Amino acid sequence: MLKSPAISIVDAKLRYHDHILFDQLDFHLAAGQTTCLLGASGVGKSRFLQLIAGLKPIFASATISACDQKSLSGRLAYMPQTNALLPWLNILNNVLLGYRLRCRKKPYTHARKLLAQLGLSHTLKKYPAQLSGGMQQRVALARVLLEDRPIVLMDEPFSALDTITRYQLQELTANLLKNRTVLLVTHDPLEALRLGHHIAIMSGHPAKIEYLNYKLSDLPPRALDNPHLLKWQSQLLHRLQELQ
């Protein structure tokens, strides 16, 4: 069983060229649960995610820490929206990328098992360009799972997919990433409601993040025919419109 820590971000600040994207931003990620971050495009969601991933320099005053006081480095997995796979590596090697880059022994058996579980066992020797968008994102998901890290950061992982593929992948992701601390950036309120234990909205210049106080009894992935879910979707849409 993975021990997934909670993460707190205190006093984060990020500039983009001349203007400040956010300043004195505090945020908390619940341990072992999925938090969905909504917001208009350009508000700084992806950059905020990259800040947590250690891809952007943090200012001295800011702290990003896990509740167990250990460093985040080496405990994160990251899944970008597009261009997640390297075009020159076949599917199997793409899934093993982390181990290749760290020059570690490659867990071939585990990788094959994971790909088979995701219905990709016939693609091992293919190149990413030979796969559909949905399959490519499934491969990226397999890679995240093979990395086996307690914290997973996903940057609009399904936004480039068609509705049905997106629906299927949401379900799969929620089931496979259970008990991990997940931050999922999205612009789709329905996706957030289906997958999130918690939903947060990022808005304003400089941006602030507020948690949405909503009550849904069942656990993600939630079924779309849940009437409460649809009610919350319209409320969430209203809230997002207000904030724009």
Add this chain to the structure above:
Amino acid sequence: MSLFYFLRNQIIGRIENGQTWLHTSWTLINLALSKSLLLKTTQLLIRKIYIPLLLIIIWACLIRFLRLPNYILPTPLEVLHNLINYSSLISHHLLATLEETALGLSLGILLGMLIALSMCLFRPIHAFLLPLLLASQALPIFAIAPLLVLWFGYGITAKILTTTFMLFFPVANNFLDGLKQTPENYLNLAHVMNSSRWQTLYQIRIPAALPNLASGIRIATAMAPLGAIIGEWVGSSQGLGFLLLNANAQMQTGLMFAILAVIFFFSTFIYFLIDKLLCLGMPWTLLKSH
């Protein structure tokens, strides 16, 4: 195309008479050609055959109507005659040019790659080398080549260096462009996966820049025979450039045209050869994305 086959058969026939080593090297080259490559050249020629045919007809008509003497413009038939009569001579010199081209191209590619890598990795080298690189391209190759002959003699070294000097820049320039433009997502992934700087270079940045390197190599390949021929032109005792210069001096215009035809075939052939090799080496670049 039949002309090309005829020429080749002629050359092989001549060689069989005595020079067995030449024969073996030709067999090797023929093997390396592979059928598909020859097919590709043939297809290209057949598809475009009517344009050269038209040009040849215009060429022949021009001579007929303007009554141009041989030494100004030889007839197509005369060129063919020269090609056949001098085939052993031409093939001997072609081999010398081939060797210079191959070595110069390899060295140019290698040097270009090294320069691009070192410029990409070390900022001070970038600042130091960039003006030098630009200056090297501003200097006319016709001024450099005699100097190289002065320093390295009439042998093959000066020709290889002339070729290298001409070719390293497109390779370095394109490769460096590619190395600078690694998609941010790839680098982010590598960072989160705790990759070291060298591993990121070796496994992410260099492979991501390979298509750019390939286009640099293609440009270099197209220019390579020219580099060797300029080198020979400036001072040498063998090679197509030397032969061309001699033919010119003796007003053997027919021979000159024959040599030009050989240079044309030779250049097109190595271009397709390298192109094919690059495609084989990078199969993913040929795939269409969904």
